[in-house]
Amino acid sequence: MAALPRRIIKETQRLMQEPVPGISAVPSETNARYFHVIVTGPEDSPFEGGLFKLELFLPEDYPMSAPKVRFITKIYHPNIDRLGRICLDILKDKWSPALQIRTVLLSIQALLSAPNPDDPLANDVAELWKVNESEAIRNAKEWTRRYAMDN
């Protein structure tokens, strides 16, 4: 495998030494481009108290292409589908090499605080979020409690 680009090394180093509050990311033992991630559900969101596991992969031409990220822990969110795929513009057409692993994970955390049912990936979830927001939030809390909490 080709040597790891210095930018990836620098980012990894900084993630380890100055971790972002509420987010941990660590490279896998076998592949320095593959990160295990835990994002804490933001306060005052239906995901509060949850620990969400994600995976993040840096493609060959990173940072010219966006990291590939998905949720491993089940989550009830209009912009995340049942396979954990995330609808977030900076992971697609709005990617820029000025963004980093940490900014991507912060944006994902922000998406948990601000679901956007008008731009859905999980259509049934988005539908409910639009017609009956309080029920949708109840579901999100229930999923968080059931799948993402220590109990």
Added chain:
Amino acid sequence: MSAVVDERVSDEIEALEAILMDDVVIKRVGDVPDIIETVVHPSTGDDTDQQFVCVTLEVKLTPEYPDTSPDVVLRNPRGLDDALLATIHSQIRNKLNDCLGQPVVFELIELIRENLTERNLPSGQCVICLFGFTAGDVFIKTQCYHHFHSHCLATHLISGLRNYQEEYEILPNWQQMNVSPYQQSCPVCRTIVTCDVESLRKAPPPQESITAAPFCVTDELKVTIADLQHKMSALLAQQRAKGGVVSTGYTGPPPLTITTPADNQNNVVATNGPPAAKPEPAAPRQNGNASNSNSSPGSPNGKSGYRGPYRGFNRRGKPGRRGRGNAR
């Protein structure tokens, strides 16, 4: 207070206005000059594109000036670090002492300019490679005042064009007609820029990327990493045990098996659970736009990035664009 201005001061002001013209501001109290303000740049001839640093010099005259020293303040430093500012400040103090009794503003401007010229490098990092700018590096300031190593910006522009072309080619003909042409954009602020990629790509890679010490994992860091890895796998095992993991096929890196509609069905939780149990169409929803393009963390062997069919053509804000969130 008398409005009589010392001749040494009025001569100095006259000279400053004659030479610096619009670049100097004289604030007066009544007829008496009070504050002299000017922005100092490095000397780069007429080439303002090559000026990466500047600072505003503010000189407040005392009633006894030049027989007593004026109060000198440096404001709005751009691209200067604290160490250099401290050096300039101490040189200014010496100069003020040496020049007591004679006008000093031109001397101050010259002193600052020499320092700026010597350190005319952008501060901070190139956001593309995360290395700084050092003497010998070839770099560029965009129209939007952002700095990059020429080498790094070339890489960004070349891959931007390549991605554009790849996406263009997979479009049906009738859609190709409606696509706007490729535009270069600044990685930081997305302003449209125009750069000569051919000349940029001739620049060498940034010095620090070659000379920087290799990453060395300290024992302390090793423990942190091992701890985190342990915590992650424990969490995963725990969540999997209670059915809280998205894909039944998930085994960690190598990360993804191909997800089939069958997998998708398997993920539907027990019937009286939250609404995931609602009836689902047999196949995952993939409506041909970019929404899913990010779903697949790819091969662990570092093969090239995802180039599959979901890389929808939405980069330029064509209809059907999705996505949200904040870039910064």
